[in-house]
Amino acid sequence: MSLLRVENLTVALPPGADRxxxxxxxxxxxxxxxxxxxxxxxxxxxxxTANAVMGLLPKGLPVKSGALELLGQDLRxxxxxxxxxxxxxxxxxxxxxxxxxxxxxxxxxxQIAEALQVHGAGGNAAARVxxxxxxxxxxxxxxxxxxxxxxxxxGQRQRVMIAMALALEPxxxxxxxxxxxxxxxTQMQILRLIREIQSRRGTGVLFITHDFGVVAEIADRVxxxxxxxxVEQGNAAQVLNAPEHPYTKALIAAVPKGAAERDLPxxxxxxxxxxxxxxxxxxxxxxxxxxxxxxxxDADFSLARGETLGxxxxxxxxxxTxxxxxVKLVVPEAGEIRFDGTDLRPLSRAGxxxxxxxxxxxxxxPYASLNPRRLVGExxxxxxITHGLPRAEALDRARELLALVQLDPSAMARYPxxxxxGQRQRIGIARALAMRPxxxxxxxxVSALDVSVQAxxxxxxxxxxxxxxxxxLFITHDLRVAAQICDRVxxxSRGxxxxxxxxxxxxxxxxxxxxxxxxxxxxxxxxxxxxAA
Amino acid sequence: MADFWRRYRRNKxxxxxxxxxxxxxxxxxTAPWLFPGSPWDMASAPFMPPGEMGMWLGTDSLGRDVAAGxxxxxxxxxxxxxxxTVAALSVGVTLGAIAGYLGGFVDDVVMRFTEFFQTIPSFxxxxxxxxxxxxxxxxxxxxxxxxxxxxVARVVRAEFLxxxxxxxxxxxxxxxxxxxxxxxxxILPNALSPIIVLASLMVASAILLESALSxxxxxxPNLMTxxxxxxxxxxxxxxxxxxxxxxxxAIFVTVxxxxxxxxxxxxxxxxxxxxxxx
Numbered sequence: 001m002s003l004l005r006v007e008n009l010t011v012a013l014p015p016g017a018d019r020x021x022x023x024x025x026x027x028x029x030x031x032x033x034x035x036x037x038x039x040x041x042x043x044x045x046x047x048x049t050a051n052a053v054m055g056l057l058p059k060g061l062p063v064k065s066g067a068l069e070l071l072g073q074d075l076r077x078x079x080x081x082x083x084x085x086x087x088x089x090x091x092x093x094x095x096x097x098x099x100x101x102x103x104x105x106x107x108x109x110x111q112i113a114e115a116l117q118v119h120g121a122g123g124n125a126a127a128r129v130x131x132x133x134x135x136x137x138x139x140x141x142x143x144x145x146x147x148x149x150x151x152x153x154x155g156q157r158q159r160v161m162i163a164m165a166l167a168l169e170p171x172x173x174x175x176x177x178x179x180x181x182x183x184x185x186t187q188m189q190i191l192r193l194i195r196e197i198q199s200r201r202g203t204g205v206l207f208i209t210h211d212f213g214v215v216a217e218i219a220d221r222v223x224x225x226x227x228x229x230x231v232e233q234g235n236a237a238q239v240l241n242a243p244e245h246p247y248t249k250a251l252i253a254a255v256p257k258g259a260a261e262r263d264l265p266x267x268x269x270x271x272x273x274x275x276x277x278x279x280x281x282x283x284x285x286x287x288x289x290x291x292x293x294x295x296x297x298d299a300d301f302s303l304a305r306g307e308t309l310g311x312x313x314x315x316x317x318x319x320x321t322x323x324x325x326x327v328k329l330v331v332p333e334a335g336e337i338r339f340d341g342t343d344l345r346p347l348s349r350a351g352x353x354x355x356x357x358x359x360x361x362x363x364x365x366p367y368a369s370l371n372p373r374r375l376v377g378e379x380x381x382x383x384x385i386t387h388g389l390p391r392a393e394a395l396d397r398a399r400e401l402l403a404l405v406q407l408d409p410s411a412m413a414r415y416p417x418x419x420x421x422g423q424r425q426r427i428g429i430a431r432a433l434a435m436r437p438x439x440x441x442x443x444x445x446v447s448a449l450d451v452s453v454q455a456x457x458x459x460x461x462x463x464x465x466x467x468x469x470x471x472x473l474f475i476t477h478d479l480r481v482a483a484q485i486c487d488r489v490x491x492x493s494r495g496x497x498x499x500x501x502x503x504x505x506x507x508x509x510x511x512x513x514x515x516x517x518x519x520x521x522x523x524x525x526x527x528x529x530x531x532a533a
Numbered sequence: 534m535a536d537f538w539r540r541y542r543r544n545k546x547x548x549x550x551x552x553x554x555x556x557x558x559x560x561x562x563t564a565p566w567l568f569p570g571s572p573w574d575m576a577s578a579p580f581m582p583p584g585e586m587g588m589w590l591g592t593d594s595l596g597r598d599v600a601a602g603x604x605x606x607x608x609x610x611x612x613x614x615x616x617x618t619v620a621a622l623s624v625g626v627t628l629g630a631i632a633g634y635l636g637g638f639v640d641d642v643v644m645r646f647t648e649f650f651q652t653i654p655s656f657x658x659x660x661x662x663x664x665x666x667x668x669x670x671x672x673x674x675x676x677x678x679x680x681x682x683x684x685v686a687r688v689v690r691a692e693f694l695x696x697x698x699x700x701x702x703x704x705x706x707x708x709x710x711x712x713x714x715x716x717x718x719x720i721l722p723n724a725l726s727p728i729i730v731l732a733s734l735m736v737a738s739a740i741l742l743e744s745a746l747s748x749x750x751x752x753x754p755n756l757m758t759x760x761x762x763x764x765x766x767x768x769x770x771x772x773x774x775x776x777x778x779x780x781x782x783a784i785f786v787t788v789x790x791x792x793x794x795x796x797x798x799x800x801x802x803x804x805x806x807x808x809x810x811x
Contacts, residue, residue: 327707349712356709369700373722383708428704435708 001072003204004030004053004172009066011048011057022048022061023228032171033202035195037215037236039251040225041450046208049225050174053206054093055083070172089119091172092165096180098157102149108160109133109145115167132163136193155186159193166197173198174206179214183314183477188521191218210451212255213480216240216524224248241530252529254455256480271471272303272326272439277335279321295321296332297495303439308465308472310486310503312479312518318495319475320364323443326473327361328352339439357387360437364444366424370416376402376427377412383435394434401430405460422453426460433464440465441473446481458485479522483507491515540801547797550790557787561607568601572757576601583775591775593766599776603783606759610787613674613743614736620678621739622732625685626721632686633693634716644690647683655680659742663751670753673746677739688731692724726802733795737788744784759784 006028013022023045030036040046051057053068055075068075070091075083087093095101103111112132113125121128133141136159149157158178165173175194179187195218198205207218215222219236224245232245243249277299282292295318303309313319324330326337328344337344344355363369370379380398385391399409405426416424425445432440442461446454462485465472476482482489483503490500491514499512510516519525542548560567576588576598583591583599590599632643650658662676696702697720705715746752747760748767759780766776 324703329703329706353709356707359707361704361707363700363704365700369704371701371705371719371723374719382705382710386708386710386714431704431708 002029002069003032003034003071004028004206005067005069006049006053007067007069009049009052009068010064011045011052011061012064014060019228021064021228023052023225026066026225026228026230028206028223028230028233030172030204030206032204033198035198035205035207035218035220037207037209037219037222038225039209039212039215039222041210041251041452043227044225045228046225047176048228050093050176050206050208053172054087054091054174055080056093085119088115088170089168090170091174092168092170093174093176094158094161094165094178096177098154098161098181101161102157104149106148107145108147108149108152112145112160112164112167115164119168121168128167129163132167133160135166135197136160136163137189138163153186154182155189158182158186158190162190162193162197166201166203169201169203171204172206173203174208176208177210178207180210184479184521184523185314185517187214187523188217191523194218211523212240212252212451212529213522213524213527216527224251240527243530250452254452255529256455256458256478256484268305268307270302271305271340272473273336273338274299274301274326275336275338276300277322277325277332277337279318279325279330279332294495296325299335299497301490301497301500303471303473305438305471306469307488308474308486310474310476310482310489311492312476312482312489313492314477314518316494317492319477319492320443322492323361323441323473323475326441327359353387357383357435358437359439359441360432360435362425362428362432362440362442362445365448366421366428367448369428370424370431372416374415375412376414376416376419379416379427380431380434383431387435397434398430401433402427404433404464405430420453421449422457425449425453425457429457429460429464433468436468437470439471439473441475443475444477445474447477454481461485479507479518491518537801541797544793544797544800546793547800550793550797553786553790554794557607557783557790558611560604561611564601564604564608568598568604570601572601572605573597580769580773582773583779590779591773593762593773593776594769599762599779602757602762603759603780605757606762606780607783607787609670609753609756609758610740610743610784613670613677614739617674617677617681617739617743618732618735620674621682621735622685622728624678625682626689626728628682629686629689630693630716630721633690634697634712634720636694636697640690643686647686650680650683656742656745659746660749660751663746668746668751668753670756673743673751673753676746677742680742681735681739685728685731685735688727689724692727693720696720696723726799729802730795730799733791733798737791737795740784740788740791 006026009026010024011022013019026049028036038046038049048061052063057063063076070086102108109129112129113122116122116125116128129145130141133144138144138156138159152160179190182190191214194205197203209215215236221234222236222239223230223233224239224247225231226247232239232243232248239248243252277296279296280292280294299322301309311319311322321330325332332345335345339355339359344352377395377398380401381394384394384397399412402409402411407423407426416427419427446457449457458481464470474482474486486503488501489503489506490497491506491512492498493514499506499510499515506515507519510519575596577592577596579592579594579596581588581592583589588598588600590603592598628643628647632640659676659680662679663672666672702715702719705719743752743758744760747758748764750764752758752761762780763777766773770777
């Protein structure tokens with residue numbers, strides 16, 4: 001008897017959606033002590049599958065047909081009260097967003113104890129809570145149990161969520177993208193923890209992810225989903241190294257390849273030099289002392305014309321602040337930003353204006369970076385118009401640029417909400433290029449995109465860079481992406497650049513301990529994606 | 534636009550409100566033809582109950598037609614509501630935009646100034662202003678505008694604060710657009726929905742305020758208003774109920790329909806919030 005059996009599951013979408021079924025004819029089995037990874041891009045139906053098993057589907061998405069069995073017991077026929085008893089006890093779930101999954105007003109220990117009490121196991125809750133917190137490798141469980149969630153980091157909260165999910169030793173653990181919101185080093189720790197607990201207790205894990213690196217790290221078996229169907233299923237080694245379905249092949253081919261050997265560009269004159277840049281955020285009020293947090297400490301680097309420098313680091317390392325300082329969205333308090341020989345830092349708003357056309361930026365979130373009430377053509381043309389180009393000429397330029405970023409010219413007269421995330425990011429790139437910049441700052445331009453779209457946008461950026469001889473400062477948290485596109489990389493940690501050098505050198509021989517830790521945490525680093533056939 | 538209308542129509546109350554409101558506007562516009570002559574003139578015998586001697590809604594203690602008073606009063610009520618709302622919006626949006634966009638010290642100064650107005654009960658302040666500047670239609674409109682801009686400023690400031698940090702506004706900064714162009718072209722159009730909803734509710738409360746001032750005898754003495762009708766009828770309400778009840782109903786229906794319209798606008802402009810209500 002399998003731990004979990006899903007047979008021919010079909011879940012309907014409300015009428016008027018882009019397809020009839022959220023998932024259609026899905027069959028999966030999970031044995032005890034096994035990790036099954038369900039992989040797919042956003043909208044492929046992988047979370048719906050998990051929620052169907054837990055009985056957590058919203059009303060608008062009814063299960064139409066198929067069987068769901070946990071340890072031989074039919075889940076579909078159960079009344080909601082019986083299902084509730086199973087949840088937490090026999091099957092448990094970890095969610096994506098650890099920041100919002102805990103009750104902010106309740107101590108962490110009480111929340112875990114509550115999970116025990118609900119299922120009548122609250123007898124020695126206090127002792128069990130500490131055991132559980134110790135089991136998820138949290139230091140000082142007694143102190144953590146007494147803390148409120150806001151005192152814990154994202155990784156710590158996710159550990160608390162796991163402790164809570166494991167409180168009643170469920171036979172099935174469903175993890176819905178549990179590491180997507182976490183930094184790479186934390187992600188690696190959580191993956192190891194899930195692996196360890198699963199092998200110690202023989203729990204079956206249904207692990208949902210979009211990242212093939214994570215799959216390579218953790219999976220025993222893999223199911224690949226596309227448009228609500230499973231297109232390929234099999235052993236991890238087999239699917240990863242010898243994918244059969246064209247979609248799986250395409251997905252694996254889109255995984256950033258890591259450090260490719262590349263020739264360093266020939267020495268070129270310097271375009272940007274940043275010297276001793278410093279930015280401190282401080283907060284505090286009348287009654288408490290001011291607290292200051294250094295966001296950037298004495299950053300020094302230079303960029304030669306035509307070069308791409310990657311700035312990598314985890315969240316809070318100051319890499320985005322660095323990018324924003326250079327374009328004066330954030331005002332640094334000390335240092336020099338020499339662009340083509342002129343220090344930009346002391347310039348006023350008016351003094352900056354001529355440089356606005358020479359330095360442009362691409363933003364992270366394609367859903368937030370376009371004005372929802374402005375036509376795409378206007379959005380691309382407004383920069384040049386602001387700088388005095390006649391309107392007709394600016395619109396012509398916008399049309400050319402849309403072709404360059406592979407969008408139809410009819411996009412000119414449409415609003416941003418009619419486009420997908422990848423298309424919007426292309427529009428954002430066209431808007432930046434319309435200014436004919438020399439320096440392009442890209443702040444995590446692909447981190448909000450699915451892996452196949454990410455590959456297309458990266459290819460587009462590489463192409464444009466060559467065509468226009470652009471100099472680029474590329475901010476990213478994803479080392480694999482940095483390795484693929486950057487000539488040199490700078491590694492940031494807690495506001496300081498700890499290591500900088502040619503990409504292949506940094507990846508092959510990291511000198512700083514932090515860089516070494518980062519590289520060791522790249523998920524699936526032991527796996528090399530097979531070359532696209 | 535068609536989409537907007539489809540979402541608006543989904544709220545039945547809002548459609549009823551809109552129809553009633555249009556009827557009130559038509560009544561105000563056609564008052565000089567429906568009831569020619571001044572509403573202050575004697576039309577019949579005093580204290581005529583509704584329906585007698587061709588007086589649909591009866592006459593008051595001086596024999597004036599109540600129906601004529603309501604129709605002509607609608608002109609003043611709607612006018613005061615609309616003009617004072619426009620005035621309050623222009624002050625509130627300007628101050629809110631400045632505070633929200635510039636932030637920091639300017640924000641502090643503007644918000645303390647706003648709070649200064651909010652600490653005084655608005656009706657008391659309105660009475661005070663009208664009493665000082667002698668009751669004319671201009672001073673009534675000014676007084677209502679002065680007491681009703683602070684909420685606008687607060688709403689606009691909150692919207693601007695959150696929109697200012699959005700990436701598309703940062704992108705506009707990086708393109709080198711001027712502050713004015715960013716505020717008018719990028720931020721304000723995205724902050725319009727709550728302003729429109731708030732404005733429809735402000736018209737309703739302005740009509741109420743004006744009526745309350747007229748009721749207390751602080752309206753423009755030369756103009757017939759709903760509040761004045763209720764005020765002049767209150768001393769004889771047991772003798773001639775129609776003198777107070779019909780103008781009261783007019784206020785009630787107009788204010789209610791404005792509120793319904795406001796709710797419908799809010800549903801149509803924020804479709805995601807409306808879905809849960811059904």
